[in-house]
Amino acid sequence: MNADQRRRVAVLGLTAPAYLWLVLTIFLPLSAMLYFSFLTEAPFGGRQPVATLAHYRSILTKDLYLDLTWRSLRMGMDVTIACILLGYPAALALARHVKGRWREAMFLLIVLPFWSNALVRTFSWTMTLRGDGLVDRAIHWVVPGMPSLDILFSYPAVVVGLVHAYLPYMILTCYVSLQAIDESLIEAARVLGAPGRTVFRRIVLPLSLPGLLAGTVLIFVPVIGSFMEPRILGGVAGSAMLGTVIEEQFTRIFNWPFGAALSFTLLAIVLLILGLAAPFLRRTLRTA
Amino acid sequence: MVVVVVVVGAYFYLQPGKPTELHILNWQGYGTDEAWAVQIFEEKSGVKVIHDNFNSEQEMLTKLRTSPGVYDVVLINSAFTEQAVAEGVLQPIDSTKIANFADLSAELRDSTRFNIDGKLYGVAWVWGVTSFAYNTEALTAAPASIQVLWDPAYVGRIGWRDDAVESVQLAAIATGQDMNNPADIEAVRQKLHALKGQIKTFWSSEDEWNKFMGAKDFDVATYWSGSAARSKKAFSLPVDFVVPEEGAIGWFDGLSIAKDAPNAEAAHQFIDFMVSPEFYVRWDTDVGAPASSNGKANAQLPEDAMNRAVLGDPAVVARLQWMAPMSDEQRAQYQELWDETKAYFAQ
CATH class of the missing domain: 3.40.190.10 (Periplasmic binding protein-like II)
Structure with a gap:
């Protein structure tokens, strides 16, 4: 065995467990679901399903599912934009201005939401956002005359809950690319007389774009399929989303095939968006 | 020697014809598994009561389909009894073995949801x-x-x-x-x-x-x-x-007996106990329950109990649409x- 062959065996040995795991846990269940989505009913309990395209036809032709898709995409965009607006400056401050133990402490605070149970986190928001809840009381303590703030069971409440859950992704991915920027580039720009604004626009922002885009994808994709936050925080006004409707198909009426068809439609939309954005992303990353 | 005695003893004790267990399939915390009720029944019948639970009607049907000969008594919402009978997972009930049968409300007891092809497949329990x-x-x-x-x-x-x-x-x-x-x-x-x-x-x-x-x-x-x-x-x-x-x-639940139930005799006894005033009055008073299908049981509730005061009125019952x-x-x-x-x- 020469060195080349030995390396190939080593690579195979190291990666095979991971690939086997992925095949078993992701590929097989997903294929089963894709198969179900073309059946009239789930093949359990001796039922005899037949092949059909009715689920996909129904999804593509009915206004309801178009409306739900649009609402979910808008939720994805709103949450992602909020995460960028809050997360990028925080990552910038952490990477460039905070040093030493303070940085460690702040990282801990950012990662904390990851360590708490998602359900507990979401329910704690119901206590915070309700009228006469924690936020409302705090505001009235400072400004007694303010009208009552009660945003629980509304679309904004859903966005608040989701931003809290996904903000760490944005901060971490942006931080990684921001702190990798070579300090001497910025110094060079300064020496040549560039003001802070120009340094940010011409050097910092383009070089941190990969992190920003990674964060965007990591947040946007799961948010458009989310169902727990809309269900608990959205109430009447904010719970109608594609994710909640998919959940209902599985847990309420046991219409697995239709739920599967909705899930794969959502997956197709995500792939389509990423596909359309790919050339643009590649160009941006290359120039960066 | 001790081993031989134990084995032979166990053989006679466990031989077919003398089943010692009763397997019940129900929602968790829905009456049949009240500890005091199980204790009363076990003392009365000498049979050990074992519970299994389901979280949806679909799960209940799946358990009956995939485990024939395991369960004795199963709780089924009346809207699902017909489907269970059609799938062949239930066996007819002998109403002569249910002593309290005559006291049950005729509207529920004789409903076509339970009486299929001239046979009884569910005993009206609560509504x-x-x-x-x-x-x-x-x-x-x-x-x-x-x-x-x-x-x-x-x-x-x-x-x-x-x-x-x-x-x-x-x-x-x-x-x-x-x-x-x-x-x-x-x-x-x-x-x-x-x-x-x-x-x-x-x-x-x-x-x-x-x-x-x-x-x-x-x-x-x-x-x-x-x-x-x-x-x-x-x-x-x-x-x-x-x-x-x-x-x-309006909805009502019945107690049924699974096909090939290992202990159909005790299953009849258990159902009779469940529809008796003895069980129901304590269940509703101590815990809170749906209304009983047994008129005599409802009549023994305290006067201000909602199941007696509101749902005990025949004019109210006449307004209901049954699922x-x-x-x-x-x-x-x-x-x-x-x-x-x-x-x-x-x-």
């Missing part, structure tokens, strides 16, 4: 009503009509369960239709859309309902009769349950109608 309850501090008089849920006086003060079938059925009753087969589904849709702005938020569990009511989020909210009794008694909430003049959703079996297509259609309504609420 209840789905309609609404109101906060007695917010409303001075009991509303008589279901239209109170649509009353502009309670804009943003209504609690509603996020459930497609229940929503469609309540809207069908409010539009004066047969809730099991609404002829004018468009009227149902419009009635549901008219709830826009009325609903404060959706509730999904009894616990949640109590929290919302306790926090004064609701003035009027859809609810279940048995839960309303518990909210009033156990949680001291100022609520009263209403069966409106237009009618309400009928549903096809998968109907379920899917209702779900889509309700999802569409919720999307309209959110606009």
Whole structure:
């Protein structure tokens, strides 16, 4: 065995467990679901399903599912934009201005939401956002005359809950690319007389774009399929989303095939968006 | 020597014909598994009671299909009994072995949901009503009509369960239709859309309902009769349950015997115990239960017990529409109608 062959065996040995795991846990269940989505009913309990395209036809032709898709995409965009607006400056401050133990402490605070149970986190928001809840009381303590703030069971409440859950992704991915920027580039720009604004626009922002885009994808994709936050925080006004409707198909009426068809439609939309954005992303990353 | 005695003893003790266990399939915490009741029955019959639970009707049917000869007694909602019989997972019940059978309400006992092809496949056990309850501090008089849920006086003060079938059925009753087969589904849709702005938020569990009511989020909210009794008694909430003049959703559960039940003899005994006043009165008084199908049991409840005071009135029972079996297509259609309504609420 020469060195080349030995390396190939080593690579195979190291990666095979991971690939086997992925095949078993992701590929097989997903294929089963894709198969179900073309059946009239789930093949359990001796039922005899037949092949059909009715689920996909129904999804593509009915206004309801178009409306739900649009609402979910808008939720994805709103949450992602909020995460960028809050997360990028925080990552910038952490990477460039905070040093030493303070940085460690702040990282801990950012990662904390990851360590708490998602359900507990979401329910704690119901206590915070309700009228006469924690936020409302705090505001009235400072400004007694303010009208009552009660945003629980509304679309904004859903966005608040989701931003809290996904903000760490944005901060971490942006931080990684921001702190990798070579300090001497910025110094060079300064020496040549560039003001802070120009340094940010011409050097910092383009070089941190990969992190920003990674964060965007990591947040946007799961948010458009989310169902727990809309269900608990959205109430009447904010719970109608594609994710909640998919959940209902599985847990309420046991219409697995239709739920599967909705899930794969959502997956197709995500792939389509990423596909359309790919050339643009590649160009941006290359120039960066 | 000891081993031989034990083995031979065990052989005679465990031989067929003398089963010593009774396997019951039911929702968790739904009467049959009350510790005191199990103890009374075990002492009476000398048979050990073993429980298994399900979380949905589908799961219950799957367990019966995949484990024949395991379960003895199974709780089945009357709307599902017919399907279970058609799938061949139940065996007929001998009503002569149920001593309390004659005391059961004829309307439930002799229902065609239980009596299929001249045979009895379920013994009517308990029943209840789905309609609404109101906060007695917010409303001075009991509303008589279901239209109170649509009353502009309670804009943003209504609690509603996020459930497609229940929503469609309540809207069908409010539009004066047969809730099991609404002829004018468009009227149902419009009635549901008219709830826009009325609903404060959706509730999904009894616990949640109590929290919302306790926090004064609701003035009027859809609810279940048995839960309303518990909210009033156990949680001291100022609520009263209403069966409106237009009618309400009625449901009833039966106890059935699984096909090839290993201990059919004890299964009959257990069902008889479950429908007896002895069991029911203590269940409702100590824990809180749906209404009993046994008239004598209801009559022994305290006078202010809701199951006696409200549901004990034959005029109230006459107003109910009983839940009928549903096809998968109907379920899917209702779900889509309700999802569409919720999307309209959110606009």
